[in-house]
Amino acid sequence: MTERDVPLSVRVEFAHAALQWLADAHGIDVLHIKGPALAPVLSEDLDDEGGVPSNRRASTDADVLVRPRQVEAFMKILSEHGWTAMASFESGSVFEHAAALEHTWFGHCDVHRNFPGIGLDPETAFDVLWADRSTVELAAWPCTVPSITAQRVVLLLHAGRTVGGQPQDVRRAWREASPTDQEQTQLLVTRLKAEIGLAAALGHLDDYADSPEADLWRLASQPETLRLAEWQARIKASKSPREALRLAFKALFVNVDHLTMKLGHPPTRRDMAAAYARRFATALRELPRLVGRRR
Template sequence: MTTTIPTAVRLRLGHAAVQVVADRIGADVLHIKGESLDPTVRRRGRSASDVDVLVHPGHVVDLLLALRAAGWELLNDFPSSSAFEHSATLRHTAWGHLDVHRSFPGFTARPETVFSVLWGTRHTWQSAGRTCSVPEPTAQRLILLLHAARSRGSHRGRQDIAHTWTDAAPDVRGDVDELARRLGAEVGLAAATGRLDQWRQHPDHDLWRVASAGGTRIDEWRARVKAAPTARGKLRLVGRAALVNVEHLAMIRGRPPTRREVVAEFFARPARGIREELTRRRGGR
C-alpha cells in the first residue's frame, strides 16, 4: 500500500532539508513565500507547490554545489529563469522542486544590501523540527506583492494583492511603501498596486508593464534591453536574444533536446515572435 504524503508536509520537510544543507556549509538562507509565510501575511486557502529560498549572494555557488551533492538535480539555471535572471530551479525525488534565489525581482538595491537588510530583521520559523530564518512580516508582504506583480493578472496574484495590500490597514501599507523605498522596489510595488503609470519615465517601467500585464516576446526583449543599466549589459542582451534556451527546451520535452531540435527552435523562435507582433497589431486595429 502506497502512502501519499500531503503536499504541505512534503514542503515543510523540503524546507528543513534545504536548511540542513545550508547549516552544514554555513550558508545564510532566508525561506520565502509558500509554507514559510507568517499567518498575518498568508491569506486563507493559499497553497504552495515548491520551496523558495533567498540566499546571501556570496553563498549561492557553494549552496548550489552542496545541494547537488545532497541529491538535488539542477533543472534551470539563473539566465533561464525569467527576464530578471534571478533564480535556479532544482528538483529532489523526495522533496520536490526548489527555487534558489540569488536576488528577488523588484529590488534594485544591490543584492548584498537587500539581503543584509532582510537578514538584519529576520524572524525564525520551525519547519519539520528545523529552525529556519524568514523575513519579518512587512518584508514578506513586500516580497509577495512583487511576486504577484509578475503574475500577469492571474487570479492567484490578484488574491495575494487584495489580501496583502488592498485589505491591509493604512499603516501596514505605509510600512511596505517605506521598505520598498529603502530597497529600491518602488516600481515593482507600483506594478502590483495599480500605480505603475506614475513611473512612466523610469527605465524599468516597460519591463514591469510586460511582467504584470503581458506582452509579446519582442515586447519583453525591448523592455529588458531598456532596463539594463549599462551599455555592456544592453549589448549582452541583444546578443542573447536569438539564442535558444536549451534548458527550458529540455524541461518542455522532458529530456535533453537533440541538435536538430535546437537548430529547429533557433529558427522557430523569431518566427513566433513575428507572429505574436502581427497578431497584436491586428488586434489593436
Template sequence: MAETMSQSIPTRVRLEMLRAAAQVIGDGIGVRMLHIKGDAVDPSLRETRSSGTDVDVLVDPDGVGALHRALRREGWRVYSTFQAGSPFGHAQTYFHDDWGHLDVHRRFPGIQIEDSAAFATLWETRSPRCSAGITYQAPGVDAHAVLLMLNAARDPRRGRAVADDLWARIGDEQRTRCLALVAKLDAVVAFAAAAGQLDSYSHRREYLLWRSVSSGGSRVGEWWGRIRAQRTIRDAISVGMKAVLVNRERLEHRLGRTPSAGDVVVEFFVRTGQGISEAWRSVTRRRG
C-alpha cells in the same frame, strides 16, 4: 523506489521535510537564507494556508556558490539555471527525487539595490519559524508583505487581485512601514506594477520590462524591456544577443528529453517567426 516514495508522501508533509532539509544543508555550511512564500508567510498575510508545490529560499548572495555545491553533494540536480529561468535571472531551481523542487533565489525581482545590501536589509527584521522540528528564518511580516506585492506584479492573470487583497489585509501603520521599505529597497517600479500605478514610472529604465511582465506582453516586448532595463550598454548588448538564442532548458522540459540539434534548429526558426509576427502585429496596432 525513490519516485514511489515521493509520490506516496502527502504534499504538505513533503514540503515541510523539503524546507527542513534545505535549512539543515544551509546551517551545515554556514549560509544564511530566508524562506519566502508558501507556508513561510505569516498567517496574517494570507487568507488560507497554502503550501504551494515547491520551496523558495532567498540566499545571502555570498553563499550561493557554497549552497550549490552542498546541494549537489546531497543528491540535488539543477533543473533550471539562473540564466535561463526568468527575465530577471533571479533563481536557480534544483530537483531531488524524494523532495521535489527547491528554488534558490540570489535576488528578488523588482528590488533594484545591490543584491547583498538587499539581503542584509531583509535579514535585519527576520522572524524565526519552524518546519519539521527545524528552525528557519523568514522575512519579517512587513518585509514579506513587500515581497508578496513584488511577486504579484509578475502574475498578469491574478497578480492585481492578489495585490489588492493583500494591501487591504494590512492596516495603515503597516502600509506606511511597507512603503518605507519599498523606497529603501528601490522597488518602487515593481510595486507600482502590482498596485496598478505603473504609468507613474514611465521615465524609469525598468518600466517597459515591468509593463510587459505585469500585463503578459509579447516575447518581443519582454526582450526589449529586458534590454532597456540594463544598467550599462555592455549588459544591454549581452541581453540582446541572448534574445535570438534558443532556451535549451525550456525546450528540454517541454520535450521531456535532451533536444537534438534538429530540435534546436526548428525551435530557432519557430521563435524567429513568432518574433516577426509579434513585431508586425505591434506595428499594425500602432498604425491603427
C-alpha cells in the same frame, strides 16, 4: 513503516527543512520566502465561522533567498545532496533572479540570488532583510524567514510581475493591511528601492512611465508576453551597454533548460533546430505589433 507517496505540501515543507539544514551546516545565510514560510495573516483566510483557516496557501515548490555572495557555494552544496538543476539563473526568467532545482524526495525548489523589483544592491538588500529575520517551524524544523513587513513586500513584488496580478496576495498584503502596516511596508519599499514593483502590484505603473524598468514590469504581467517586446524591455532596463549587448545576443538563442522541461528530456539537434525555427517565426510574427507599440 512504508514508503508510500508523500503529499506535495508535505514534500515542500521537507524541502524547506532540508535547505535550512544544509545552510546551517555550511554557514550559509538563507531566508525562506513565500508558500508555507509566509505568516498566517498573509497566507490564510478565515471562514465564516471565524478562526479556522479555509484557504491555506498551496505551494508547489520551496523558495529561498540566499545571501548573494554565498549563492555559488550553496548551489554546489545542493548538487552534492541530490538537487539537480532544472533551470539556471540565466535561463530561469527574464529577471535572471532564481535557479530551479529538483530533488527525488522533496520535489522542486527555487534558489533566489535577488528578488525582482528590489533596486538596492543585492548584498545590501539581503542585509536589510536579514537584520529583521525571525524563525518559523516547517516540518518541525526552525527555518529563517524575513520579517512580516518584508514578507508583504516580497508578495507584492511577486504579484507585480505575475500574470493576473495575484489579487489574493495583494488583498492580504496591502488592501487588508492596517494603515500602520501599509506605512511600514512603504518605508521598506523605499529603503529597498522597490517603488516601481510596488506600483506594478497596485496598478500604478503609469506613475513611472518614463522609467526604463516600467516596460519590463508591464510586460511581465501580461497574459501574452511578446517575445521581442520582453527582450526589448529587458535590454532597455539593462544597467550598462555591455549588459545590453549580452542580452541582445542571448535573445536569439533557444532556452535549453526550458526546452528540456517542456520535452521531458534533453533536446536533440532536431529538437533544437525546430525550436530555433519557431523562435524566429514568432519574432517575425510579433514585429508588426511591436512597431505599433512604439508609436
